[in-house]
Amino acid sequence: MMRQTRLNIRWRLTIWNALAFAFILVAFGIGVYQLLRQAHFDMLDKSLKNRLVTLEESLQEGSSVEDAIRDWVGKFGEHSDYFAFVCDGLQNTVGATATLNQVDINRLLPNLINDYGGTAHDSAFGRIRYASREVQSHGQPLRIYVLAELEHLDEELLLVRRTFLFAIPPALVLSAALSYLLAVRALSPVEKLRLKTDSISATDLHERIAIANPNDEIGHLTATINSLLARLDESFDEIKRFTADASHELRTPIAIIRSEAEMGLHNDADHSRTNKRLSSIVEECGRLTNLTSQLLALSRAESSINKSNMKPISIDRLLTEVVEALEPLA
Template sequence: MSLLPKNVRTRLTLWYVLAFTLLLLFYAGISITLVYINLRNNLDDQLQQDYEIVENLIEILPDGSVRIESEEDPYFYERWFEVRSADWKLLYESRPFSGKSLPPVSQKEKTTDGIHFHSLKLKNDVAVRILSGKMNIEGKRLFVRLIRSEERLWSELNGFLLLMLIALPVTILIAGFGGYFLTKKFLSPIDEMSAKARRIGEENLKERLPVKNPDDELGNLALVFNEMLERIQKSFLRLKQFTSDAAHELRTPLTAIRSIGEVGLHGNKDAKQYREIIGSILEENGRLTHLVDNLLFLSRADSKAFNKRLAPLELKSFVEDAAEFIRPLAEEKNQTLAVQSENEIMASADRALLRQALLNILDNAIKYSPENSIIIIRVDLSESNRALIEVKDNGPGISEEHLEKIFERFYRVDKGRSREMGGTGLGLAIAHWAVAAQGGKLTVESKINKGSSFKIIFESYK
């Protein structure tokens, strides 16, 4: 196999040429055979005509010998034939060229009735065609043999063969070149694609492979690659966005710490003021710590280094427990946190992760819902018979443009306000991941001024 050239174009051409050559050889073989048969049939026809002429000219003399009428006819100078009696005795022969006798009558000629053709080679290497036939003339049985040289037949056949031998390599050569250029033409999109792909890097992820004809296989391949590039570009952008967002988020408390410190060093202050300053710095430090904790949690989530333990979980008590835990926050805003659960539903979930998700969603709902509103936590079976926890609020709602990005890290609907409330912008991203990590799905539906509904859907326990 190592003898085969590596590149597809040459390999394709070689296979193609090989197949083409075999096909041509087969074709040439058949044509030569056909030409040969055709020429021989012509020869046999001529012999047969001669035979009929000779038959008409044979004259039997009273002494039993044979005479040919109009012997002087030039036609006979060129004809080579012999006449024998029924017991194979030679009665007459005309030998215009060789002057040699024909080979003795073979057994086959003797036994065959009517006309019989066969070819043979004379002692002087001349190939001849022989017609042997038995005829009745004036009640006497005679055996006649007519001979014609096959020389012309063979020279014509050789001419044809020569033509083939010249034409065949030329044809193959032309076909080979043609094939090579055709494959080159058809495979050229691959070269363009690989050249392009080689140039696509971090800086120009936007670029795509050329698609010549989207309906053929290569075009389809390019399309598939382009889709892959699209996905890579998106996740790359997300990562870039995330890194810059994270840096930005870290910068805010860092700036605060720096300014507070610098201003604090300025001028003389009493101990109480210094305590305030240090306390304020520590507060910012707390924010930084919180942010880093969340980031670490998510990065661990990304690297899948999280051990989730799925176990049967009774949802009603689980949800009530979580609601009880966070209820004081709702009470501060006079909000009602109501749990609705009619049936006992068992789910298969990681309790800690699910709690993390639910608490983050509830925290978010309480934060953004107005005072005196109601937040409903509903436990039910989804339409597809999976476990469902829905958190429905009467908050301001989320507009469509924000809705699709709400689970992205650091994404905030109202940037200033969220930070004021102490959010890191990671709560819903964490919730989203925590649900996904146990094979569930977190979705959101919302309309401006109509409130929002977050749905956690995951495997029920059977």
């Protein structure tokens, strides 16, 4: 199985920041686009409503459809994006601006299904926005339609979309580069801390790392490492003392064994004394074994591996054993 390689913290921070910035930037772009689009449609609907009300007032005042449309065109001007027409109750056209003919109106009417207005699509005009209202003129019900082409508005919105589309990728690249630089700068104290910790060996455990700011996360980490170094330094000192004590304790039994053996070699004739010395050697070997076991138990107790059972001892008996053990060296 191949081992999965994980990215280091610098690259992970860079990717996270870039993704977060991308999300914010895209959400901001979509929000701005929707607000801009809605603002354009609100302005267009307001313009359509004003034109519709003007035409409605002319018809309600008793003007003929032709005169009302002529006055409407005269007030707002001949605009290629706006046009209007009026139908009777049977959907027959009774008047229209010069930009519309009967063929256009017959093609448009099936698409204008909303009684109050909305957005529709026409094969000739493309997308259109319209407003509609029913009025009474000379006792006859009429329906007014005021329309506007959305071609120019769609072109403006397309330009906005393209602007965001071309602006967002460079912004993301720039944000990723800045995020990487910030990550490197933010993690530089951690790298310095790593190098300083790596330089401390068993011979200089007494050294401590300087804390630049004890109130931030790096300061807390440095304090933790210093505490760890203090515990290691204390443990190493205990090991040194343990080694020195063990060497000292083992030196005396070894000297006794050597002395007894040498004396036994020079006095082979006296079997009783030889047996006594050999017994002493065996006894000292037992003491060495016991001492080794005690040192091992002490070592385990220091490392919290095993808790030795403490038992009371007799001082008189201990002193007697010490005198007997040291007698051959006298």
